[in-house]
Amino acid sequence: PNGKDIRAALIIASCDIPGARKLCGHISALASCHRCEKRANNRNFGGMADMSDWFIMKDPVEHRQKALEWRRCKSNAERERFVKENGVRWSEILRLPYFDPIRFVVVDPMHCLFLGIAKWITKRIWIDEGVLTEKDLQSIQKKMDEFKVPSDLGRIPGKIHCGEGFSNFTADQWRNFFLIYATVALWNHLPGKDRKILTYFVRVCTILVRRIVEINDMKEAHELLIKIIKLIEECYGEEKITPNLHLSLHLCECSYDYGPLYSFWCFSFERMNGLLGNSNLIVSIFRIILFHLAKINNKLFIRIFA
Incomplete structure (x- = not known):
């Protein structure tokens, strides 16, 4: 009759990049990483020479101190200057004394791998750079139409040759495309280095979507992601290295804290x-x-x- 006391703790924030930044008081993903000290170079995350500095985790205590300093700013203009200099703003979630605004904000695998990297590699590199032509897309579509897949597979990829190619694919469709179709359908249309990118990325996805993953497999996936980024930078330039590509190198850290990526990705919430x-x-x-x-x-x- 007097009700019940319910005690809960917020120990993870899993969402897309803009949501994660706003939720925990971080600056835009185009400026810097929210987990490590890596900052963007002219709005991209290329340049592999300083990779040893990428995995130095930001200090949550320092983040809170700077967020409090932001609150003490007297005007909006002063706050804007502070954010540009320090990359931090106040968030109400910081009122939770135990909440770690660095470690508890995971990289969502759905947005990062499938709506991010898979889409970026296919559309902004292979199609925009002329590796896959309209004729290639029609041939790929013909090959995909030959596949017979189980009815319970989930959303299968739509017509890839319509519009600008791969239009309006959902995260589920990108996942199924790379796990089932991509290797066979794309292989004959890609040059050698792009075949390596494809092979590495398919292997990464195969490992990371498992419900049970071993530590050695996670290490393999991490090393393959590094190889993918290096190949993209070597073949297409630093400007093609996006925040998502950088954030993918933190997926294993998130998995060590919270288990297989399956346990905290956003597929169910997006549905x-x-x-x-x-x-x-x-x-x-x-x-x-x-x-x-x-x-x-x-x-x-x-x-x-x-």
């Missing part, structure tokens, strides 16, 4: 967003809410529909 975005569903939910309100208070029902 729920899709359901909630369905207008017919929203109308149905609203009608149910009104019905229950009417049962509780008939006068309220009359006022709503008066």
